[in-house]
Amino acid sequence: MHAWEQIQLTLDYIEGHLEEEIDIQELAKLAALSPFYFQRLFSRLVKKPVAEYVKLRRLFKAAEMLPQSNRRILDIALQVGFRSHEHFTRAFKEAFAITPEEYRSHPQALNRMTKPELALHYTLIDEGVPLITDGTVLEVGRRRLAAPLCFVGVEKQMPVRFVEGLGTASGVDPLDALWRGLHEQKEAALGIPEDSEELGVSYPSRDTRYFTYFAGAKALSEKAVPGFTSWLLPQGEYIVCSFEAESFEALVMDALYKAQQYMFGVWLPRHGLQTEPFCAERYACHGPQTTSMEIWLKPL
Structure with missing residues (x-):
């Protein structure tokens, strides 16, 4: 078994036992490593220490439950493994910059810790051959755009560290607010039909x-x-990564991050390819009913 496969076993185990006490000794045994080497390898591949990763995944599970339940916040906190309301609130605010009470009253998209799928860092797929991993179906191919396509909208400057930390719990997702702003003006101010194609x-x-x-x-x-x-969007040849997920939230918060990491970290380098300095996300519509999208990259 490859090292990344051993760590993936522990990631899968953690995901299924977030509501229980998670012992590093048991995780190390599952990975067939000493606790010392397990923690070193986990941090190297996941980019987070074990305890920090577990905390962030628990916070995400709690964030999923808060708007959908009338249960006491303390009960939710205890269910996902926190010791007290105070401990949970402090961790939630540190991660998302709002309290659980504020989030329950005004739910919004959170930039959270995505469960890694390490196969995407080590598996090279051929063009036209789908890769299926943890509810995500991904396929890479080539397309030609016969004529340029024009899009109109809004834009925002973002710190580079946002991209480097995408998929981690680091507060409210600012791009969600940007898309909401576009949708509020799309038909009234721009005269564009609500169901028209969208581009990020x-x-x-x-x-x-x-x-x-x-x-x-x-x-x-x-x-x-x-x-x-x-x-x-210029005319010409493109490398297109198509993928789908189980829901819109999973599509834009999990699958998109994983697909971008796969394309820029694995697929393009292993094919010796470089692309124009832009990454285009094409959606039939960037809305709750959408569960598939494409990344368009223009090779140099």
Whole structure:
């Protein structure tokens, strides 16, 4: 068994036992490693110490339960493994910058710790061959865009550390607010049908500490719209990563992160390919009913 497979066993075990006491000695035994080497390998592959990872996954489970239940917050805290209301509230606020009570009153998208699928770091798939892992189906192929496509929308500068920490519990997801703002103006201000195709694009900013994220809808024309930003998806050959998930939330919070990590960390380097400095996310619609999307990358 490869080292990453041993750690994946423990990740799967943790996911199924978040409501129980999780002992590092038992995890190390499951991985067939000494506790010392297990913790070193886990931190190296997951980028988090074991205890921190378990805490963040418990917080995510609690965040899922809070808006959907009238149960006492203390009962939810105890169910996911926290010792007290105070301990849970402190950890929740440190991770998400809001209290459990505030989140229950005003639920919003949280940037959280995604359960890693380490196979995506070590498995190279051929074009047109689907890879299925933990509820995510991913496939890579090539497409040609015969003519450029124009999108109009809004954009926001984001610190690079946001990308580096994507999938971790680091507060409210600011891109969710950007998309909500677009949807509020899409039909009324832009005259674009609600169900029209949408595009999210990440590209470098002049200040290397930041990148720019654009959220837009397919434009009715290429004419500039005052107060909005336009993005032209160039014509030409593209590498396209298509994937789907069980829900919209899983799609944009888990599957998208994993697909991007796979493409930039494994697939492109192993094929000796470099791409134009933008990553385009194509959606039929960036909304609750959507469970599939595509990443479009333009090779140099």
